[in-house]
Amino acid sequence: MTKPQKQQSNPSYDIVIVGGGMVGISLAVLLAEQQQTWKVLLLEAQAYKQSDQAEYRPSFDARSTALSWSSRKIFEAAGLWSALQSQVSHIEKIHVSDRGHMGLTRIDASEAGVEALGYVVENRWIGEVLLEKLATTSVEVVAPARVAMIKPLKEGVRLTIENTTENIDRYIESSLVVIADGANSQTAQKIGIHSNQQPYGQQGIIANIALEKPHGGVAYERFTDQGPMAMLPLPDYKGASRCALVWTQPTETAEQLMIASDEEFLKALQKCFGYRLGMFKKVGERYSYPLSLTTSTEQVRSNLVVLGNAAHSLHPVAGQGFNLSLRDVAVLADVLGKAKTCGEDFSALDTLESYQQQQLADQQNTLLFSDNLPKLFGQSSSAVALGRNTGLLLMDLMPSLRSRFAHFGMGMATKEAGHG
Ligand SMILES: Cc1cc2nc3c(=O)[nH]c(=O)nc-3n(C[C@H](O)[C@H](O)[C@H](O)COP(=O)(O)OP(=O)(O)OC[C@H]3O[C@@H](n4cnc5c(N)ncnc54)[C@H](O)[C@@H]3O)c2cc1C
Structure with missing residues (x-):
């Protein structure tokens, strides 16, 4: 699904999203829902082809996702839940x-x-619903279009696009770029933002x-x-x-x-x-x-945000990766929208840092939980086995502990309960 638009030379956007996976599209939809006069462009390296089961598409492949309560609330607010x-x-x-x-x-x-x-x-169904919604918004979508390079300018950023079959300029400028191109982001690495990978x-x-x-x-x-x-x-x-x-x-x-x-x-x-x-x-x-547990060395710079798997990619056992990213998306969209409403520079470093600050505790807690769970249960020593089994037995006996575990899984562990 593409909505190609012939661009004038060096067209300017408010926000360019690099990567149209589950996270990139979610952000595009949430921004569009704000009824702001955003000029948003989403660039996805691979073509979107509906109902081509054989095609490998990173986000919308054969996986399923366990969505938390907080994700439901965010999708509800964006008008996606009913579908x-x-x-x-x-x-x-x-x-x-x-x-x-x-x-x-x-x-x-x-x-x-x-x-x-x-x-x-x-995931295929999430993809269908997200893409259908996206098509009803004013967000411009170009796919396939691979971002080869990002260059900071005095004001904003310049993106170099390659590998596109669409009629779009090779160079694009934007006030803000959101890098959502998946784990071990190549785009981020090219500007010195690296990935810490713990396999x-x-x-x-x-x-x-x-x-x-x-x-x-x-x-x-x-x-x-x-x-x-x-x-x-x-x-x-x-x-x-x-x-x-x-x-x-x-x-x-x-x-x-x-x-x-x-x-x-x-x-x-x-x-x-x-x-x-x-x-x-x-x-x-x-x-x-x-x-692997993969985290980016930076998440925000002036005119730039790293989001989704590009910012943090977690062990899937606790089913938290997308749920956490969607909470990031909701807070980021909110912070950007408020800055724009107040006439502030939404791409300024202090605006973007305030987004990161708001999500810090949620990110740290979720990372820790997702990292500790497989490690604790991955150990076969009898002392650890005894400990974890005692824990499970205790959990079976203690409703309040169970309910805390349940609330964590639902994305309501810390301040993110605000979404719920
Ligand atoms: C087995 C497994 C099970 C999981 N289960 C759950 C679960 O139950 N619950 C949960 O919350 N999470 C789960 N997750 C995590 C979840 O899948 C990820 O958090 C989510 O896919 C991240 O989406 P993303 O959009 O950030 O990245 P991706 O899905 O990787 O999408 C990135 C997109 O960017 C595009 N791209 C790459 N480079 C460029 C470029 N240079 N220019 C333009 N576009 C580019 C790619 O083509 C891709 O479409 C699971 C993960 C795995 C591996």
């Missing part, structure tokens, strides 16, 4: 277990006093699994010595119950699982997960992702 919810599965319970140990806990939506602990939706030595295998039994709205988080796994409830497909699997495994084992036959894969999965969902009947296409 999204037609293909959303509610997480009514979370079942946390530790393979080979007795610890087990259950977290219940009704206990936490909410209608759902989260919502599972396929987990694991891969995350994702696939949809057809089930024998209905999942009953239960999300399973299972910790094993090899790595954590999640089975997230999906909406039924052609009458069949399905779960979205995220299975973290050491790189070598993951590679073997990726080339295993469907039968071998399901057998290994069944052995690791057990029979709480009955027999696994079928596995869909499998994809694997190398996992």
Whole structure:
């Protein structure tokens, strides 16, 4: 989906977003919702082609995303939730277990006093809904268009575009550039903003699994010595119950699982997960992702923001990466909008720093939670195993602790409760 516009030479924009993945488009939509006179351009390196299942598109691939309550509220405010919810599965319970140990806990939506602990939706559907909404806004979209270089100017920035089939100038100027081009951002690196990468030595295998039994709205988080796994409830497909699997495994084992036959894969999965969902009947296409905690060395400069995976990319076990980024998006859009309304320079460093300051605690807490969870459960020493099992057992006995865990997962842990 493109909305090409022939540009005059060196056209000026208020905001150029580099990267039209889940985060970049979300920001574009939230800015458009403000009814400001923004001149916004979104540049995406790959073409958007609807319903081309074979095509690999980084954000809108075969993954599913567990959306938190805070994400729901943000999408609701942007007028996206009503479309999204037609293909959303509610997480009514979370079942946390530790393979080979007795610890087990259950977290219940009704206990936490909410209608759902989260919502599972396929990334392809998020993509369709976001792109449909984007097409109704005044945001200019050019895809494919790869940003090759960003150069700071006295006022604003200059972007160099390559690899585009659209009729657009090679050079574009903008007051503000938002880099949302994914983990290990190449665009940021070219201007000296680097990525700190701490690999987990694991891969995350994702696939949809057809089930024998209905999942009953239960999300399973299972910790094993090899790595954590999640089975997230999906909406039924052609009458069949399905779960979205995220299975973290050491790189070598993951590679073997990726080339295993469907039968071998399901057998290994069944052995690791057990029979709480009955027999696994079928596995869909499998994809694997190398996992690391990646953070950018800077998130804001004058006229520049680094956002989404380009700013922080997390272990998927806690399902927090996109949810955190969407909270960043909502706060950034709010800060920019308020500055514009007050006639201030929305691209000035102090404006952008105030965005970063507002999101600092949320980012730090979420990073810590997502990083500690797989590490704690990745250790097989008996002392740690005893500790984590005691923790899980205690959690099963202590409703308030469970409800705190649940609220964290829902994106309401710290000051971000303001969105909820
Ligand atoms: C297995 C797995 C499961 C996950 N599950 C969850 C979950 O349940 N809940 C959750 O909250 N999060 C989850 N996440 C995290 C979530 O997927 C990411 O946070 C999200 O995809 C980040 O989106 P993004 O737009 O920042 O980056 P990306 O999705 O990487 O998009 C970046 C875009 O930028 C484009 N681009 C790159 N370079 C350029 C350039 N030079 N010029 C123009 N465009 C460019 C790319 O083509 C791409 O479209 C999961 C992640 C993984 C790996």
